[in-house]
Amino acid sequence: MAREIRIEISDEAYEALERVAxxxxxPAEDYAGRVLDADLTRARFVEGARSFITExxxxxxxxxxxxxxxxxx
Numbered sequence: 001m002a003r004e005i006r007i008e009i010s011d012e013a014y015e016a017l018e019r020v021a022x023x024x025x026x027p028a029e030d031y032a033g034r035v036l037d038a039d040l041t042r043a044r045f046v047e048g049a050r051s052f053i054t055e056x057x058x059x060x061x062x063x064x065x066x067x068x069x070x071x072x073x
Contacts, residue, residue, distance in 0.1 A: 021031035
């Protein structure tokens, strides 16, 4: 289910949004939605990676060792 949100951005940001969206041949609103979705997807990935490291990091390091040059730091 799609939801609609309303945001305010500066005139300069909106002009840039329109310019980039036009280059991609999509409406500015669609492009903004895609950018927001991609950013949220990236944030969820990073959150998941952090969770994995917290939960399994020590076991992974024990099994596979430390990265090369880790002792140099």
